[in-house]
Amino acid sequence: MNLEELKFDAAGLIPAAVVDADSGKLLTLAYMNRESLEISMAEGRTCFWSRSRQCLWRKGETSGNVQRIVSITADCDGDALEVRVRKAGPACHTGAESCFHNPLFRGEEEAPFSLEGLYDLLQGRKRDLPEGSYTTYLFQKGLDKILKKVGEESTEVIIAGKAEDKAETVYEIADLCYHVLVLMVQLGISVEDVRRELASRHVIDHKVKQEKMTK
DSSP states (O other), X not given: OOGGGOOOOTTSOEEEEEEETTTOOEEEXXXXXXXXXXXXXXXXXXXXXXXXXXXXXXXXXXXXXXXXXXXXXXXXXXXXXXEXXXXXXXXXXXXXXXXXXXXXXXXXXXXXXXXXXXXXXXXXXXXHOOTTOHHHHHHHHOHHHXXXXXXXXXXXXXXXXXXXXXXXXXXXXXXHHHHHHHHHHHHTOOHHHHHHHHHHHXXXXXXXXXXXXXX
């Protein structure tokens, strides 16, 4: 499909669902016109049409939260786009990772577990501080308490691992992961920040391996 086959609406716009290329999470729903789509494709970063301001806007031009485009795919009718991106910061102007963070209805089907989902839950705990929550307790006590718990859980992982107790080690690693995520929320470190760091190390490691193989 090419640009000539896309179906823009009467206002010359087409909806663009922006999706995190790594997690698959829906980040935002924005709109593009022909010009903003062409700019996005030329620059490799998202550019939209603001319906409220009636002008072009490049995501991150003021906040720095740029979205680098991995792919743009049209739907079967050519009247909607999926834009897969790797983002440099929160997608939402509120500071949330996704613009979709206001629950409206939850069915009986359980959503699959994800680190991003747990992270979002912890962000909500930090924001709302519900009474009786252990997570609320940690945030209220502050950074020193959170760091102390990370240290304690790290020790528990070492003890369980040394004993070669797989079940206990899994249990303690889960505890450690939870407390590390609490620390990340406290410091404003996103799951994407860590994923991006790991990805950069993977590239470096891959290059080192290639260099060794060619020697």
